[in-house]
Amino acid sequence: MIPVEMTTLVFYVNGKKVVDENVDPSLTLLQYLRNKLRLCGTKLGCGEGGCGACTIMVSKYDRSTQRVIHLPVNACLAPICSVHGMAVTTIEGIGSTKTKLHPAQERLAKAHGSQCGFCTPGIIMSMYTLIRSMNKFKMEDMEIAFQGNLCRCTGYRPIIEGYKTLTEDYELMHVANGLNNGKCKPMNGCAMGDQCCKLQKEDNSTGGLYSPSEWAPLDPSQEPIFPPELKLTDQYDSGSLYFKGKEVEWYRPTCLKDLLELKSKHPAAKIITGNTEVGVEVKFRHFVYPVLIQPSLIPEMTGWKDVGTGLNIGAAMTLWDIEHLLRDVISKSPKWKTRIFQAIVDMLHWFAGKQIRSVAAIGGNLMTGSPISDLNPILMAAIVELELQSKNGTRHVLMDETFFTGYRKNVVHNDEVLVSITIPYTQEHQYFYAHKQAKRRDDDIAIVNSAINVLIDPKDGTIANIDCAFGGMAPTTVLALKTREGLKGLPWNDPNTLDKAYQLLIEDLPLSPSAPGGMIQFRRALPLSFFFRTYLKISKELQGTIPGITISKRDESALDQFHYQIPKSSQYYEVAPDGQSKDDSVGRPVPHVSAFKQATGEAVYCDDIPYQENELYMAFIYSTKSHATLVDMDASEALQMEGVTGFLCAKDIDEHCNQVGPAIHDEEVFISKTVTSMGQVLGCIVAQDQTTAQRAARKVKVTYEDLQPVIISIEDAIKHKSYFPNMPKKMIQGDVDKVFKTAPHVIEGECRTGYQEHFYLETHCTLVVPKKEDDEYDVFTSSQHPSEINKLVAHVLNVPQNRIFTKVKRMGGGFGGKESRGAYVATAAAFAASKFNRPVRIMLDRDEDMASSGGRHPFLLRYKVGFTDEGRILGCDIQIYNNAGYSHDLSVAVVERAMFHFENAYKIPVARVLGYVCKTNLPTNTAFRGFGGPQGMFAGETMIREIADYLKKDVVELSRLNLYQEADITHYNQLLEFCTLGRCWDEALESSGYAQRKLDIEKFNRENRWKKRGISVVPTKFGIAFTLRFLNQAGALILIYQDGSVLLSHGGTEMGQGLHTKMIQVASKTLGIPISKIHITDTATDKVPNTSPTAASAGSDLNGMAVMNACLTINERLQPIKDRMPDASWEKIIQTAYIDQISLSCTGYYRTPELGYDWNTNTGKAFNYYTYGVAVSEVMIDCLTGDHQVLRSDIVMDLGSSLNPAIDVGQIEGGFVQGYGLFVLEEMMYSPTGFIFTRGPGAYKIPGFGDIPLEFNVSLLKGAPNPRAVYSSKAVGEPPLFLASSALFAIREAVKAARVDAGLPEAFKLDAPATCAKIRMGCQDHLTAKLDVPKPGTFTPWNVIP
Ligand SMILES: Cc1cc2nc3c(=O)[nH]c(=O)nc-3n(C[C@H](O)[C@H](O)[C@H](O)COP(=O)(O)OP(=O)(O)OC[C@H]3O[C@@H](n4cnc5c(N)ncnc54)[C@H](O)[C@@H]3O)c2cc1C
Ligand code: FES
């Protein structure tokens, strides 16, 4: 028996001691915080360490240095027992609206860095930890601090700008510029004269959207102190620990002997340091590990020593500590000696995020043996020595080609523990480089990585030894043995050596065309690219030592990867005129009304609602087949589990009530007979808590009979004519066949856009509370469409709609994904609540949400276009297909919007547009910001470029030539009035300095072979209105109380877009009172009925007018009193009105006039007006790896007279970055049978902090009021998204430049997303030419394009 000193968990949370004598070691810290302590400020976004929403600070006392160490940690992966003896700080612990905000909270909120706010606590806690860990920090430190945080709303710029003000760089810049705390001295007093920051673009970072000078300064003396008890006594961090839960035991031994004893007793026990692998295995792969051993007190495993030939590093040393250690050693040693250490340090920068690196250990990475581990190629190419110990003794093994024995298997025995790793010093003529290419640079696992270790014989310049290790090319990390043998002894400086190396690498690294992970040719190309880059790097170092080595200037461009640079930005908008009343906030950059609550964790999201008495948790049983008959479901085993209340399926629900859907009822709450996609809901389990419910749901046995065909892609659907009824939709203007007969030129082409996952940070969530009488139910839901939830829940429960009270406080992002899809969660929860007459809650896990809820439709667009010699478009014939998935949902309306918008901003006088909605065996796709518009517009932009390529004309001139002008008529016969496209275009070109930069780019491209730049200009024109006419209506309710406070309700929901803020501004202006007197609590169907979804960018337009109308009615009623008492305060007027028996409540209503497009005649007004914009983007690509960086984006948008420029700029930036995800980064991976591989942030990459343009300038067109919307404003939610295609088209230009260098035809097809694989494979060169191409049809690919 090993000694046990403690069995009680003790730790501190926000200064309060938590003592738990009965802790369950299977819990994560996040579960403990949210479920047990009900500290709900810390959010669950993914549960796999990939989003940072759960970031908290863990502080511990280091007795050796007598310092408190603060670390950012993902609470979703940290086992609760791992914080024993430590202090945890959550967002609630650093500031509150009731007391005082911490500067980290205040600055983010005031800089408009919180939209939906779901990511906000996590981002603030990353920043807070940085502040607490470093006295002074630079932008670069901030960049590292945010590597592990994601935000789907803001586009990151305001967060970076807000926090920039805390950095040393900012201080230095402002001291240099004669500024004091962000305030410019008067012009004549500024030492910089013409260089004054006020005149410099880069210093217009706040753009007047806020004033940093007014923000509270950082004051370290105000920070909470580390709990003295944890400093004074070492009883918590020195003794052995043992916790026993129902299923899991947790040990923390104090010496290696005890640990080995334990391991011998429990050979299957897991050694846990960071739990970043094991945590994911347990949560998502449902592995069960009954015994966990924490090695944090074992000196041999946590320390390090210099052993002369290298460093011996404890296997449980964290990556963060290793990085610091190695940096220190590197700084004190000659460069040649520490080349492996340098490679590790460089690689660690790209390894996960800071939260993971703070806790994850080198031993965990090595022992997991992932084929895409980032450290294993380095450790293997360095052939490090591993010390393994068991109770029976010690072994030393080399980490060479024999170490891994299969996928995630190695030679270590079950009872053995990896104690330490000896990483050698390098010799004087030894060179070592490691590389990694991932989908996204920050916080992403590798597609392929490599480490190359070369020893040169200085006598003759030959290769004395070479070890090359690769990840991502086989089920294990591989050492290239043939390459080693074949290259030994060859002269380094000989082109034949390089050629031989490529050939040997190809032989060493065969990859089946069906290999898991896909991207086969790209992956085969990468090792050659990495080798070439390494060759050049080493050659550069050898220049001067080996005769004859030279590297051309053009080749030098291969040496560098993209590096961090401090981002710059500017925002321009029309400021409110001097004479505008101070109470009139319209046109002013008022912060989001919930920003402070979001920044302090006080904002309540659906899953933060307190537990209800008798509450149950619901978990779904999902289909695992794409097309099958549902033969049987057996829940008997699940029902026997302790804590399970019941099981429900289609048999429990009336057939009619089971039929649901947003427009057409072609879905079922629970599938009754035929499964038509994976991820459909077959039934549910309700139980005492989430873990029990989900575990029981997995025990339900489902029997299927497979059906054919299984239709996944649009091409499959075309082949099987699998369309929804009444296809194709047609829109015909003129006789296009006639045009083609006479047009001087006609070309044909096709393009496609991919699936996009909404990735709202808050997944679908509902809580249904039966109200015990009259069939009444409160439905709290995270939905953009409470009225539809109300209608469908009533239908499913077979009760009148007036018994269902649907309430939406706020959503943690929606983006269209919560317009119709929230219903499948809410209706099932309501049904379960009615069946068991108890409250029922469900919040989908990220993997469930991604695999079942659908997203943006993939599109295929095939076109034929006729044009003049000059390039003017004469006519176009286009077929537009979208992949709808298994049901209608909103797919017809989505294809319709693509049909309206396929021409983007170009006049196409004659058109035949056919739209097909393809029925496939995929989860049903749905609304997503832009609603088919961006996908349609992609055709217009692709066409214009193909015409330019064909005519060899400048695409910018050609675009301008075809750009719509005032009074033009669209292909659906709508007259363009107040068309500002030309103004936006000219201003964008001018302000971006397009003409000069194009010349600079051409020069750069001539001088650099392996990096290329490209620039593109993209306009957009987005029609504002729901294309379904009846949806263009809205209601509002205004209640004024005797103290003068106003409670406002309207039909729109708040999902971060600032709708409530804008509505309060509208009401404040119309009533003439300050915004502080107006409050919105939620969106509720018992206040405003029959509302439209908050969608189509129309939320402010519709609800704003309804709010305004309600206020105008109130004003009319109050006017006599105001006339009577012209100087009376608002409160006095209201009190008088009450005494005078004047009604102080009022509804407002609005419907958009004149709308009504007729599909039969192609006439009638489709849109109320258009929002216009233009973007200019410049990128740089790495031709060898397909990596890229957006160097600069300039956007000019016409938003009329902006209601709130801060919110509108935020929508533009957020929309642009989300669009960048669609067009460049995000890729959902499907198997040929419809299985979704990408189910979380680990595999599906949305843009991160490091992906935004290095320079990001946004300008709102001035002097363009819009007569068609509230207070002359314009809708903004969706229109900017398409502008991000400018990044894709700039990439296209860059790839074209690379192709010219390689002697290839310039023209090539670049579909969205323009991933690194497509960029690399577009830049064909001498390396890709060496790869044979597998014959299509001879293999089954791992993934297919839907
Ligand atoms: C969001 C996220 C991002 C990531 N990004 C990257 C990345 O960019 N690159 C990359 O390579 N990896 C990445 N990973 C994987 C993971 O973080 C690393 O593999 C990490 O180093 C694992 O360390 P750990 O201490 O958390 O392991 P744990 O989960 O604690 O343990 C992992 C496994 O190793 C075993 N083990 C640990 N120590 C020993 C020992 N001393 N002796 C015997 N067995 C032992 C454990 O029993 C367990 O089976 C990422 C993971 C997450 C969640
Ligand atoms: S919830 Fe923990 S990182 Fe996403």
Ligand code: FES
């Ligand atoms: S504000 Fe960041 S995810 Fe919404």
